[in-house]
Amino acid sequence: MKNNTIDAKLLSAQVALENALHNETIKTSLGEYGYDEPKLNEGLTLFNDAYTKHLDQKKEYGDQYAATDALDTAMDHANALYIRHVKIARIALRTDRGASATLELDGRRKQTYSGWLKQARLFYANALASTQILSALAHFGITTEKLEEGQAAVAQVETSLVQQLREKGEAQNATEARDEALDALMDWVADFIAIARIALEHKPQLLENLGIIQPSEA
Template sequence: LQLKQQKEYGDQFTATDTLNTTKAQANREYMKHVKIARIAARKDRGAFESLQLSGDRKRTLSGWLKQAKAFYANALANADLLAALAGFGITEAKLTAAQLQVLGVEQAFNRQLREKGEAQAATQRRDEAFDALQSWLADFIAVSRIALESESQYLEVLGVVQPA
């Protein structure tokens, strides 16, 4: 159970590293698109609002995912905005590719959460087994002390140190 717990935490760390790398790559494209969209949509309040271009980007992963998914879904659904962005070199294909990167981040996040849950469950199983072993060992030592009361050296062979 100890080895299983260590394996699960290794899997969790790998999933976390993958998530961080995937998000960093997707965020680079997303931020470039947000900056250009702010210029392209500066006179279109509706597009500006639907793309959530005002204010700072969310710092939490769930907030970032929500903003990025809304940005790409709404950008790809607005023909006028697509035309405006194309004037800045951001084509529908580039937006679609970036949208897929954001969905990749969401998948990596879901995998990381699953691995985190598996690691926590493995820890719980290990700890429960350890508690059961501790309980059994306490009974074993108590019975050994009674059975080997006159032979204290045998207790020491078992690893039970007798107070002098």
């Protein structure tokens, strides 16, 4: 469902319910068909629930988008460091097959988050654990501090990814809750409109007060 369509449906329901509750003529006519004030308040409760969950769904998607942007920023920063370090390591260790294998320098970098994280974590952990590799990299300006900076940046990507996935799940849950509440409201409103057309059949101006346009007869 598109949000603008949902907003329109909620507004229509709100107008119909509030005008029915505040117009005594309409309320009296509807009451003869079972839509007395308690019944109308039942519909208003459904509206408030759907409206609240609609706002919550928008908030959760806003949180998801913010988490995605934070993840993209963290990934761009960490990947720039990682790729630079890999390129220099390939030069520094080009004759050391064992070290190259230890750092997984051969082949393309993984494109998935899980694959990239596995490669990057392994690279920094193994580089920092080997005095031989540290010495070779230091000749090309890659110090322990720079490797630790890269490792921290990779850890930030992992943290950001966990947060983004959490926000994504919460947004999906909020959407399901919103849709269920909206469906319940729309079912109630459908019956309400059908009854209103009957109760106010000869009072088209009152139907219009509810936002209901009576179809013209051919």
